[in-house]
Amino acid sequence: MAEKKYQKVAYYPGCALEGSGHAYNKSTKAVGKALGLELEEVDNWNCCGAMEVKNIDPKIQTYLSSRVMSIAANEMKHDVVMAPCNGCYHNLKKAEYDLAHDEGSRQVVDRLSSKAGHETYQAGQIETIHALDWIKDGIGEEELAKRVKNSLKGLKIANYYGCMYTRPRHIFPEKDQGPGSESTSKPHYMDDLLAAAGAENVDFALKTACCGGAHTLSDADTSTKLVANILRAAEEAGAEVIATECPTCHTGLEMHQVRAETNFGIKTNVKVMYFTQLLGVALGLSPKKVGVHENASDGRAALKARQIA
């Protein structure tokens, strides 16, 4: 069901989308444009703290995320902020939860905000959504299906959501609310959108398994083992492509696909693509326009084999 408030939102790309996740940024913007969904980038945003700053001090992370929400709500007067990165999305949601429930967090955020010279973010001022919500709630599958110019023609896709989009459940109060809402144990928003674009979603058990992203370099062997499991499970389920909705997961899968082969001799052929790249191609954009050639895992041949592009 298309809702107007999701059609023009504040956009928080985050650090990864300016670096290794460049193709996700490019394809998200291109898909928004093709669908008539507007994005206004948060002015002068900062890093949300990712998975690292909380290990130094969780309340610094809460402050970092609150500053982004404060600018979007107080200075830009937005009601909704959209983050395509699971890490950013998770941290903004976590900050929202902590500021609504924990006095200690409120005090630290208030102290740091006034010293930094901006208005303190108050819980409830803005709604944080993921890029999946943005398309699902701003357009909806029915309308999306109508706009598909170039069907994905039954391309077999394993939808991979990772950890930060659904866990822990208490920071996502809108999920698990019955039919139509997103599920934290079996998420389906990406499946729904890609099915509307003509893809065939395979039955994939590791949708919310962990890729080891937090230790992708600091404990690389563990990450390689976890990623190899995900890649092999997707291949065994018959997938040609793994669709991603997080730059850390995406880069992790790509990097450790190479590392699994180089260091452990585990070879997999499944391709990794952002869901926005797949939707973009379905909406008639060229693979180049959505940066398919920029992925280390080059999906162009997989699309060609099905005569999609």
Place this chain on the structure above:
Amino acid sequence: MPIHEKNLIRPENLSTHDNLVIDGVDVSGDWSTFIKTRVVADYNENLQEEIGSLPGAEYIHRCWQCGSCTNSCTVNAIEPDFNPRHWIYLIRMGFESELVRDKDLIWKCVSCNKCTYACPRDVVPEGVMKATAHWLELKGYLDRTPSTEFDEEFANQVIRTGKIEDGRVMMGFFKRTGQPLMQPWLIAFVKKMFAGLPLGWMMKMGFATVIHPRTKGWGPAHAAIAEYAKEQEEKHIAAVRGSHPEAAFHTAD
């Protein structure tokens, strides 16, 4: 999935007899292996308090040992000795020396939050793992782990400039941990990535590692966070080492 915890019984605590007769009954064979009785005299009565004072472990006292954390754990599935339930038990019982035996494993938590999702008592086991790894370092049981080096490299960039640049974080991390940048798998990956990247973007990314991206007007935020971070660090050290830091400080072995 059942939890297999036989690995918790250490070989040195098992006693096996070839021929054994107890009260006139022959119990040789399968029945002849016993776990040795022991008396634990070296409790740290403050262990739960010390670790519970670090951020993330505030709710450790809620644990009722159901094992949902270990059962759902990503790392446990590939490394059976990684056992959050057991470590929480040791901490709550004050078994410091037993906890320290697993010091090289505890930091390996990947923060997937499956435990926190599954926990019926909202213990936040993921936070307990991070706090315990931090405690091991603060107590001097453990040298700085690669995870800590990465977190610090990352956090320092964010606190100083408001943003990170992923290439710079990676190079900074390799430098801190003394790893070469030219690792065969990384070269293979970068080659694949560059094969499709437009030249203009490569130059922009290369430029970003030299000219660091920065949030405009970040100065006051930097000062505020740095001041707060320092206060917190001092608080944590005091909580773990008490008023006589040297007394409770062990050197890493």
